[in-house]
Amino acid sequence: MQSQLPIEAFPAWALLNNVDFASAEIRNIDGKGLGLVAKHDITEAGRDASSSPAIVRIPRDLVLSAEAVEEYAKVDQNFKQLLEVAGRQSTRGDILLYLLTQIIQSKGTSPSTRPFASTPWTEYIKFLPRYIPIPTMWTNEERELLKGTSLEAAVSAKLSALSHEYDGICEQASNFPFWNDLFWGTVKVEDWILADAWYRSRCLELPRAGHAMVPGLDMANHSQTHSAYYDESSNGDVVLLPSSGSSILSGGEITISYGQAKSAAEMLFSYGFIDQESSIKELKLQVAPLPDDPLGRAKLRVYNGPPTVRLSLTEQGFQWDSPFLYLLVLNEEDGLAFRIAQDTSGERQLKLLWQDEDITDRTDELETLVQNHDLFQVFKLRAVAVLEERVAMQLDRISSGFSYGVTEQPQAANQPRAECILAAETLRDLETQVLQGVAEALENEKARLLLDARVVTYLGSMEDAQNEQASEPAANEDDEFS
Numbered sequence: 001m002q003s004q005l006p007i008e009a010f011p012a013w014a015l016l017n018n019v020d021f022a023s024a025e026i027r028n029i030d031g032k033g034l035g036l037v038a039k040h041d042i043t044e045a046g047r048d049a050s051s052s053p054a055i056v057r058i059p060r061d062l063v064l065s066a067e068a069v070e071e072y073a074k075v076d077q078n079f080k081q082l083l084e085v086a087g088r089q090s091t092r093g094d095i096l097l098y099l100l101t102q103i104i105q106s107k108g109t110s111p112s113t114r115p116f117a118s119t120p121w122t123e124y125i126k127f128l129p130r131y132i133p134i135p136t137m138w139t140n141e142e143r144e145l146l147k148g149t150s151l152e153a154a155v156s157a158k159l160s161a162l163s164h165e166y167d168g169i170c171e172q173a174s175n176f177p178f179w180n181d182l183f184w185g186t187v188k189v190e191d192w193i194l195a196d197a198w199y200r201s202r203c204l205e206l207p208r209a210g211h212a213m214v215p216g217l218d219m220a221n222h223s224q225t226h227s228a229y230y231d232e233s234s235n236g237d238v239v240l241l242p243s244s245g246s247s248i249l250s251g252g253e254i255t256i257s258y259g260q261a262k263s264a265a266e267m268l269f270s271y272g273f274i275d276q277e278s279s280i281k282e283l284k285l286q287v288a289p290l291p292d293d294p295l296g297r298a299k300l301r302v303y304n305g306p307p308t309v310r311l312s313l314t315e316q317g318f319q320w321d322s323p324f325l326y327l328l329v330l331n332e333e334d335g336l337a338f339r340i341a342q343d344t345s346g347e348r349q350l351k352l353l354w355q356d357e358d359i360t361d362r363t364d365e366l367e368t369l370v371q372n373h374d375l376f377q378v379f380k381l382r383a384v385a386v387l388e389e390r391v392a393m394q395l396d397r398i399s400s401g402f403s404y405g406v407t408e409q410p411q412a413a414n415q416p417r418a419e420c421i422l423a424a425e426t427l428r429d430l431e432t433q434v435l436q437g438v439a440e441a442l443e444n445e446k447a448r449l450l451l452d453a454r455v456v457t458y459l460g461s462m463e464d465a466q467n468e469q470a471s472e473p474a475a476n477e478d479d480e481f482s
């Protein structure tokens, strides 16, 4: 069991590590866990915001970045071993390995049972919550609440990926007796899930250090109308500064933005709450190649992004957007082709061609690339028809989804927590609204496309060809009956 520290001990930790909380302190904030509040009035007079005194300053050597992980590997030989076999593939992976090491360290009850070099993070993680309300930390019953929402597949895929990552690390680590003992005794997959949850909900992107976690600053909560922003100073320290023109009263919460364009599903997935102030109404649905498409696997392989379609409600009404959908509905007879090419190192690569032009690196521009084709409206009709079916399927699933009703209070111990019920219901309502709106918009779009002159001509020619085929004797008919 990891030990925890009360947040009252934070000022002592900050002092010891030169973290300057000049104008803020950490307090409990209703419904948000911990948060930052102003120690006195903070005003930004509209001069250059970056010249305002920092609300909080964190020295660069406390910033947990890819570089910091490499530095730690120089100090701790055991960690270096793990990093060499299981790390160095992504910043996220390396930071998670570091956090895992600190979680193991914090489970030790005495210095003799702490196997790694201690760092300020060893103590700092004791201030972090052990439960983050993101769905990878929900119970199975709570995750059932997401049935039919766009997070149903995303969360189960994420949990499989986490367990796959954890198994991979166990396997790599089993070559070292030191790590093998730890993975058979102290370390659990739940520790990896927690490290991932901390990273996902607390990681920032810094201009120079890149993706990083910053102790103290990661106590700032989110608001659409945020009053502060973070930056890196010229010496690499991280500073929290008042937003331009903001005025925070003493005792008021200091908030930052976690991103203005994130959908409700993204917010719940990464941060465990849905921002009621946000006006973003959208969702992403997975789309798969048609079962009888001989090019289906190649299309999935060659596509640069996730195989999804984005449905949204904007000022222009309900909209959909998906370059992948265009790839799905195009065929060889339209001018789509795949080739295998060999590069100078002898490696074979799958290439995608459109009208004989190599567009392998431009699959996300597919809608624009096909826009000037004579049959563009036909392609669009195909895409609309595929999407209509996919949206209807999702609507069916979301309406049959598990629902407690927000007012119902769960009774039994293993029943979902009220905040999970509320979050799932909010997501369900929002996504149902977008799906219904898009379904209607697709129906209208299909009706319009069916009246398009080029579509009418194309469908007519297809019908003629089919009729001709039907009236001709099948090629093998004579053979069979002669």
Ligand SMILES: C[S@@+](CC[C@H](N)C(=O)[O-])C[C@H]1O[C@@H](n2cnc3c(N)ncnc32)[C@H](O)[C@@H]1O
Residues within 6 Å of the ligand: 031, 032, 033, 034, 035, 128, 129, 132, 133, 201, 202, 218, 219, 220, 221, 222, 223, 270, 271, 272, 273
């Ligand atoms: C970077 S941490 C902020 C500190 C956090 N409140 C804590 O107790 O450690 C991000 C987490 O804070 C919570 N949070 C942040 N902004 C929130 C908001 N506007 N409403 C509800 N919860 C929020 C969420 O649990 C989120 O995962």
